[in-house]
Amino acid sequence: MTITEAVEFLETGGNFTIICHANPDGDTLGSAYALCGALRIAGKRARVLCADKVSPRFDFLKKCLSDGDGVFPPEENETVIAVDVADAALFGGYEKEYGGKVDLCIDHHVSNKFYAARTLLDENASATAEIVWELIKRMGLTPTAEIAAAVYTGISTDTGCFRYSNTTAKSHVITAELMGYGFDMQGINHVMFDMKTRERVALEKEALNNIKYHFGGRCAVIAVTRDMYENIDPEDMNGVSALPRQIEGVDAGLVIKEKGDNIWKASLRTSGRVDAQAVCSKLGGGGHLRAAGCTLKGDFDAVKSTLLNEIEKQLYNNST
């Protein structure tokens, strides 16, 4: 549907339940809280749901909801909105209850499954929060600083603070506009991009202690055993998966994580001429050109050589 139709839908509806994806990130949460706060400013009842525990890092987003009401009169229908959720399966614990009755999905993923009655999709948006911001403005509402902060959180986290290739001129234009609302940008940036948990620091230490270089430094490999990642947040693990490819000269950064007895999950990130997807799909996995994964069985050394063998083909087939 078009943005104008979505605005009309929001203006005529009521009792909004806004659902985030499971394993929630800054974009799904920032989009949900910004939209919820805006709908309350418009005099609507609205609430946010997320199946998974939300990290306390995101507690400040709740300030979007200081006004208004999220309790619906039991005799009235609710309107279900999904934000930043490409597939109803990503609702997690809420899939059963809400998967089949989403009235509007607002999203920016190319992979959107069109599971909702209406879908407002803009795959050129760097973040769903960009679309939400446009909706709020088109509805003629006056956003609070807290709502601007939530939209900023969505855009900045999904673009890696304006580092990734999905960052567009529009992301910067909207951010300039958001900054006019005077929220604590630096505080958000510290928590989102600077701060590391002690568990993450300990894991990085172990990871750096066992890093091995191959093929003249073009491939770096880190092994993560089960004892290393107890109590680790998935987000922290993600930071560690990015580590080996950050090293100068490394075209293939490989993290091999122990999932169970003789079961290993490989995560490969590449640059230059190495196709991560090609390596992992040969071994029963998949992914993208620059980031892919696969699961392998066997002892660590066997698994590692299987992977290095495929990586070697990529490194040398394509660069000669």
Next chain:
Amino acid sequence: MTITEAVEFLETGGNFTIICHANPDGDTLGSAYALCGALRIAGKRARVLCADKVSPRFDFLKKCLSDGDGVFPPEENETVIAVDVADAALFGGYEKEYGGKVDLCIDHHVSNKFYAARTLLDENASATAEIVWELIKRMGLTPTAEIAAAVYTGISTDTGCFRYSNTTAKSHVITAELMGYGFDMQGINHVMFDMKTRERVALEKEALNNIKYHFGGRCAVIAVTRDMYENIDPEDMNGVSALPRQIEGVDAGLVIKEKGDNIWKASLRTSGRVDAQAVCSKLGGGGHLRAAGCTLKGDFDAVKSTLLNEIEKQLYNNST
């Protein structure tokens, strides 16, 4: 001087020597190459000088100079411009030759010493490159994608890729405009913000291996001995100084670096209620509220307890 006067000065002058500060960063280099490229488009002779070796990471900036000439006819005078240099002492090896004959200084540092005949200072600019960009546009020149990339490099590096508190709405507005020129933003971001040298990775490993927590995790201390930082770029060392304060719960992040026999340089970064400047000035050093340093003599344990003693006062005086 005003920006209009600076434009007139550039339009009437010729044979421009543009000087960067020693130990050059992305802003001084990005500003210099962007301005030099623009002056050449305006049909002027112009060249860039820097006293210190420039990291190969910045090689792409030279593409700004693909057109035009940097060799001056010997009988003509040169016009000397300093970019992003707050004090002639920061010229390094060029201080003696050029320190006293700077015709125009373009800068954004509040601490500018007004050593030049003319100074165009905007302390609200996040980077000198912002000012250079405005000059180029006011001169009515059509920048190339390479010049836009150089300006982007200045803004993005001085703001920590839009993370630091000096980032303004204007930084984002200009960046949106720059992106319209179609340079390889992601390539620049990878080299500037993602890539780590193998030496840096090795140093981080050693640093994380000897990290110690004090005062219930509110202070984290890393010792860097001389054998750990051989062959380390100052920029890499800077990244390590930031490490301890990034850890969740840490209000005082301390790095103690061995400078010589029983000589230690302490670098303290703080958050919350801890005043880094207060700690370091008591010990003969100085700096800012959030980042300060001092040099101490003695064996490591003695130096460390002296520092912890002052940090403890800050942690507990102010939080009770």
